Amino acid sequence: MSLLFEEIDSQVSSIGQISLRRRRMPAFGDRDIYEVKLGDEFLMSSMFVDAEEALSTLGLAAVQGDNLSVVVGGLGLGYTAVTALKDERIAEMFVVDALDTVIGWHKDEKVPLGKILNADARNHYVLGSFFDLATDSSTGFDPDCAGKKFDAILLDIDHSPTEFLTIANASFYTTENLSLMADQIKPQGVFAMWSQNLPEADFEALLKTVFERVESHVVSFFNPFQNTVSTNSVYVCVKA
Template sequence: MAKFEVIGTASIPGRGGELRLLQRNDEFSIRIAGKSGELMNTRLHGSEDALAKLACARLADRSGVRVLIGGLGMGFTLAAALATLGDDAEAVVAELVPGVVEWNRGPLGAAAGHPLDDPRTRVSLGDVGELLRREPGGFDAIMLDVDNGPEGLTREENDWLYSPRGLAAAQEALRPDGVLAIWSAGQDPAFTERLRRVGLLVEEVMVRAHRPGKGAKHRIWLAC
């Protein structure tokens, strides 16, 4: 079997660290340098798709929808959102690591169908938390997949996003009857309670990493 080869590296802003893009035939993987395991793989994106589908399903009867996706990753959440939203929608993607955007415009783009080329897409380079604070009432849906979940893996600064202050900022950035959707690699009962304590109605959904019935069990919180 062919081995993965590193085809790109990208520095993580803030406290440093490095992401690596690896390729094996038509399969891609993103990993953190110096840590075992992988963050993302193009063969395992069922839960990233579900993040967008579950959130956007609640917007089906609206026009002029504007959504925010926190974390571009491999582009699958963005692609799934665009497939669900209407022609008059706008999908804003906040990505902290410029190299990840470059990968999606280059060798990685075909895996998700080049969603960055869609005219409804707008890329915002920088911290999604800053964007939330800048745009109160700006979005019908906010989909967050910026780390491994409420416990930051790639960057300690991500912890703020899942704190009561960060969740309050997300609430303020939602339009009336908007939805906040958050992806996690696993369960976190304490985080579920944290969402409720800031006044959100919460539904927790188990989804599979690969496809229905296959792959690791991930979690998505839908809050409004």
């Protein structure tokens, strides 16, 4: 295997073949770049994490109080979760992922941020479908405490509210199902969501049917592959 490229793991999952790769690109200096692919599609890269980190910083900045209980939907390479744990107000964090393969990469520390998450007693991995747990408040996100309510839910799973990782996720983006998720958020609590696209007016209008306040943030970052500035979005919603 070339020193510039290594496939660390590749497994069949419920949504297709998922693989973890590490590469080095001399033009970008002495650094390892971690990538996750689903089939032939690139899902994420450690080259582009600004918006994943902003999901935590922007979402938690809107939360009031201390001793916070937080849910992160989608583990990925761990950047949203690790950034959330930098907020000292967090007492516990539940990171939900439907793929045991992805959780295993972190538990086995095959990705760099796994060591940070494993060392922090506030972090709890939850194997399950975020969307199923979000719409079933009788179960909820804490396996040991059914019906628990949370101060914040931070979501980064689908590409956008109109482009889905799997088509089954599409049914989540309705007033009914967003309301079921919001039932698991405390009063004045926050729901925040990442999107690869610029803010979408129709989705903002949908969020306003459930939440008292909705703000959209554009996160800009330099893309060295295209030698230009790219953008993602973070929606931040506050419950009444």
